[in-house]
Amino acid sequence: MRYEKFLAGRANWVKGSALAEVMKKAAELRARGKELISLSAGDPDPNLIPREILGELAREVLSNVPASVMYTPANGIPELREEISRFLERYEGYKVSPEDIIITVGGTGALDLLGRILIDPGDAVITENPSYINTLLAFEQLGAKIYGVPVDGEGMRVDLLEEKLRELRAKGVKVKFIYTIPTGQNPMGVTMSHERRKALLEIASEHDLLIVEDSAYNFMRYEGEATPLKAMDDEGRVIVAGTLSKVLGTGFRVGWVIAHGEVKQKILMEKSPIDFCAPTISQYIALEYLRRGYFEEYHLKRGLLGYKEKRDVMLSALEENLPDAEFTRPIAGMFVMFFLPSGADGMAFASELMEKKGVVVVPGGPFYTDESGKNAIRLNFSRPGKEEIEEGIKRLAELYREKF
Amino acid sequence: MRYEKFLAGRANWVKGSALAEVMKKAAELRARGKELISLSAGDPDPNLIPREILGELAREVLSNVPASVMYTPANGIPELREEISRFLERYEGYKVSPEDIIITVGGTGALDLLGRILIDPGDAVITENPSYINTLLAFEQLGAKIYGVPVDGEGMRVDLLEEKLRELRAKGVKVKFIYTIPTGQNPMGVTMSHERRKALLEIASEHDLLIVEDSAYNFMRYEGEATPLKAMDDEGRVIVAGTLSKVLGTGFRVGWVIAHGEVKQKILMEKSPIDFCAPTISQYIALEYLRRGYFEEYHLKRGLLGYKEKRDVMLSALEENLPDAEFTRPIAGMFVMFFLPSGADGMAFASELMEKKGVVVVPGGPFYTDESGKNAIRLNFSRPGKEEIEEGIKRLAELYREKF
Missing domain, CATH: 3.90.1150.10 (Aspartate Aminotransferase, domain 1)
Structure with a gap:
């Protein structure tokens, strides 16, 4: 056939x-x-x-917690959202309500979900050039037109970003958001300098754009400083796609979105029919891993x-x-x-x-x-x-x- | 903001x-x-x-199998696809190559994925009326126009289906596929009779339509017979969305799509940017659960x-x-x-x-x-x-x- x-x-x-x-x-x-x-x-x-530790956590949770084999709320287990809120305050330097954290099927699920609620076919999205191929593909599947801004050793060339935005505005192209992996960028491996981060936020504010900050590698930093964009965001322009994949293992599929207001509401409405919930056993393993100080x-x-x-x-x-x-x-x-x-x-x-x-x-x-x-x-x-x-x-x- | x-x-x-x-x-x-x-x-x-058994499987796998914390191929662990192939032959009565089985993030992920690769905005989809709300919402999010066919104690009213298809054809509406939950339907609880199943396949053939068979409740049958549509399908018209959710627990998020040819190819291309892979630990738990005869x-x-x-x-x-x-x-x-x-x-x-x-x-x-x-x-x-x-x-x- x-x-x-x-x-x-x-x-x-x-x-x-x-x-x-x-x-x-x-x-x-x-x-x-x-x-x-x-x-x-x-x-x-x-x-x-620490696979043996994770295995022991899994055994404990599955044996003792009946809910560990069941669906969770679409936005995740409440205790895990609280634990991640504390974790982000401690290690990322910003405070966010557990209510604004939505647990997703890994960072990939977070980015796909954001694409789905933000992108209409034909919408323009700015990314670094190069950028993470799966995000580019996911956004393109949704009908986004991607415009790349070159990257050098200090991350996205914000001077060229400004130029690109002026050019697109002149052409009447509507940009929805800027997608960036400021720390340990995939595939370039570069980390955006603090000055560029400040400039990026200013440009987003000036052009009234959202920023989607992919923080996948924030817990894989070996030296230097890299303040998350979210920690520098006074206006609520930064939506975060985060994950424990690089820490716990990529197979667990525990990520999150940090979003507010109508963005959050729309995610909450649309998420359940797409994935129902992130894997429950993975959420419990993540919860106990963080709670017991194993991070x-x-x-x-x-x-x-x-x-x-x-x-x-x-x-x-x-x-x-x-x-x-x-x-x-x-x-x-x-x-x-x-x-x-x-x-x-x-x-x-x-x-x-x-x-x-x-x-x-x-x-x-x-x-x-x-x-x-x-x-x-x-x-x-x-x-x-x-x-x-x-x-x-x-x-x-x-x-x-x-x-x- | x-x-x-x-x-x-x-x-x-x-x-x-x-x-x-x-x-x-x-x-x-x-x-x-x-x-x-x-x-x-x-x-x-x-x-x-058997939560203690599942916990013990999780502990064993995480301790002993390094790959258990890593990404898997987008279509799933090969051994699990082979095991599910044997399982379907034994309990569903049809033979399908492990290559045509794609492991998904639960049945929900399977249905969303199928929607994404089949539905263009404005496409018509036929479902039972009523049908599973999350599938309706997922398809509607993708721009599908849903046409419901009433259900009675023997399942979808195939006589009314035929009428509806003729009516839509006359109006020039393009139907892509028929979505059905023939066994233990959600929300009606009814199971389609064998005669209706045969008629449904004949109608699909006559009108050249695909059938998406949601087999979520096939392993929750308490009496009577219910041959899966896929087991009666000579033409390759039936695409299956299956899951172990009702058996292992809904939280594991292990489902599958059975698809062939270009449908399978397109899924394989589009799946990775959407969810990367189904949760690895859940896949291994499912593998060992089936392999050791716990089903x-x-x-x-x-x-x-x-x-x-x-x-x-x-x-x-x-x-x-x-x-x-x-x-x-x-x-x-x-x-x-x-x-x-x-x-x-x-x-x-x-x-x-x-x-x-x-x-x-x-x-x-x-x-x-x-x-x-x-x-x-x-x-x-x-x-x-x-x-x-x-x-x-x-x-x-x-x-x-x-x-x-």
């Missing part, structure tokens, strides 16, 4: 396909028994997560040090093996963006690197809102072990030198 | 609000210390679910008997206390639909029942696609205990006799 005629028109196959091709090829090679070094994941390290004990005092070490190993390996190449130097997050010489094809390089050298990386191109990032390669340092990082970068450098 | 101007146009506040009001009032009364008997949930009974041991041999008993208690209580009233007699599912005298207002009755008698029920009206069900009340028998059911129905009967 042919199904095409039944399919809805919305969708963007192209970007997703490009990336999916690489991942599919990796899966095929693995299935044929090939050992691959993966610098591609967007996952934390399962060995830096401090296992993430802040141990996990973060492990990630910092791995970042250092990757940067040293790049500096040693490819002293002249261009790459970012993250103070937060999970990624280094690496650039092949201008004009080179990152997609082809990633393919060849996997086939010839057994190293999986993510081509950067699909993360861009235009054609400017074809030579980019996203490298992950959070998931692989230190030896894998060293070996992976060594092999990447070999291919780099063979080609350029 | 006023946020209205930023909100997207899509949404249907009215239906959701009506129901939400009742649930909100119940929450408020409970918060003020009032003890309520709830016949309102769409949950199974946490005491008929047989705990659900088929024990849980089902408990639900059947509770159904019997509810039906007996209704027959005893309200021998002349009209209500459905389910052989599957979790719900009895109860009808006030024609012209009565179910919403007002539900409010009064909660305030005066401390019994929470769900008004049936919002489940209808038109105004025909204003006198309906949905009663749940799966979650409350037997004594609560008896006492709840006794009080409902008291108010009924005071009013009518």
